[in-house]
Amino acid sequence: MRGSVARTVAHDRRPDPVATESARRYVNQWVEEEAIGAERVRAFVLILKTRGCYWADFKGCSMCGYAKDTLGRSATPEELREQLDRALVRYRDEPYVKLYTSGSFLDDREVDPESRLRIVGAFSGRARRLLFETLPEFATPEALRPLRDHFAGEVEVALGLESTDPDVLARYVHKNAPPSEYLEAGDRVRGLGVRAKAYLLLKPPYLTESEAIRDVVRSIGEASPRFDALSLNPVHIQNGTVVEWLYRRGRYRPPWLWSVVEALREGAARRGTSRLVSFPTAGGLARGPHNCGECDARVLAAIEEASLSQEFGPLEGLVCSCQRRWQATRDLEPLGVEA
Template sequence: MRLQQVVKDERRPREFDPREYISTWTEKDLLHGKIVDAWVIIFRTRGCYWARSSGCSMCGYVNDVAQEVSPADIGHQLDVVLKKHQGQPLVKVYTSGNFFDDHEVSLDVRERILTELGDRCDKVIVETLAHLLRRDQLEHALRFVDELEIALGLESTNENVLRYAVNKVWGLNEHARAATVAREAGATVKTYLLIKPPFLTEREAIEDAVRSGHEADPHSDTVSFNPVNVQSRTIVDRLFRRGEYRPPWLWSVVEVLERTRDLKAHVKSHPTAGGLVRGAHNCGTCDRRVVNAIEEFSLGLRADFGDLSCACQEVWRAYGETQPFMMTSADPLAVLEA
């Protein structure tokens, strides 16, 4: 399929030191209803196998991975990063790929990571593609940690959106199977959904996210909405530079959160690069206020967004009406200013 080749052609993997982890930081998150420090670790691995063969249209992770990383290299990254633990009770482990891909993270390394982090933290969250998750891996993993959460990037429940906008060939069926396996083993499930993959208008993106949230709800303990941000060397980046893609308005994120408050799952969103031109943003004046409100909502510190307003809401509404009229998902403002 052409999109698969176009996505791949855009990528420029760079050489990195396989013994250096990508990043680590601490952020706020909820654990058992309380706000706690959450430790985020991004290990450098050979990366997501899907990104190496084609990849998702918005994903620039492949730019950060090393060509080959041995189990000993990842072990060294772990040794170094463990020294940075400061008592955070929750840890999120990312690999720019799939924690349960045996070719990316071998069984031995997985066991070591889980043992070390399970000893230090109450809860461990790891990310993987749904179709890679096996029952035996989960049962093995749960021997080393008290609480395990499996984060799965579903992105959308609409097969056309997945195939033609995200360039992903797995969907709700694979997600539901993985969620069942995870829950039966004793883990919980976090579902990532996108807000505004490329080629969708602002309004289509809102409706897609709201529908996906409801359809994923039975298979999720947490639903995390990820507004698309423009990462280098991706299809989204190429469209953005041509004025054919604008990251979602923060008002769109707010609408999605408001309309998915009825989900059983905990609903949250942490807009990467929120308020910046390459992330979800509004007019510039209200951005910080709205991003803060979204963070507060995600931490259970506010129930709605009724107190927020800005003159740019009118522009946002007009934007949503203009795209269907112009019969394009391109950024109308960028087109008019060009």
């Protein structure tokens, strides 16, 4: 049942192959606050339009709707060059650059090796740190070494580990590989002198709020020795996903921001030397992680500040009357109790 819903959803969300004009334009670009060590810096974020994640064609992860931002075919090197050129017009030497493709930057079907070198080289000597995402099977020494050597700065590879529990990953997130492959990829990446970052998901479907917090806190402890940075990502409802299918039927509520706060506070004690951050997407919105509406902006600001400063103590001082409702419902969701 779950599998058939997932497959239908995966097929529905992949667009038909698009015209060349659209393929010459990147999906989005913006600048955001970040930190490199203790220093606050600006980060240049660029989402390139590629064929997208191959796993989304087979099944796709239960919370991921990024296939809508893809081409439905591979981008040509010329199209990628045009996307890059358009983005560089907007680049102001921000020290941190984050490259996303709605999939894996290291998958040749998304970005061919020569285009990868050109893109990385364009920021070399201008940015201090450059991040891209990939599935673990593409994080090979053959793919990474040329990029590491081509970038005068620090390369950072982000891997969507999501959870270190194999059952959660396979049954609820629908990930393509077990956690062990992500952890081994983290080791490989660091063995090459490249930074490794892991995304951890807060509240995959079919878990209660309490189970989700326990899952992500345990994952922080188990992943921290293998990664330089851990990003706690609360689920938000993306179009055309299994999570949206459940949400529309009243069977899923995005996580409370109080759960993010608790997971960060407990995770902080287990993160070892790795950075622990959370920058919730769609925070405070109905389809994103949210509280009562009154306290959301304040709690989100505190989460962002803790992520940038790595000081988690101030999170303890946050209070709102909605915490009682969060406490009362956190173990009850499988019974259909909506908060």
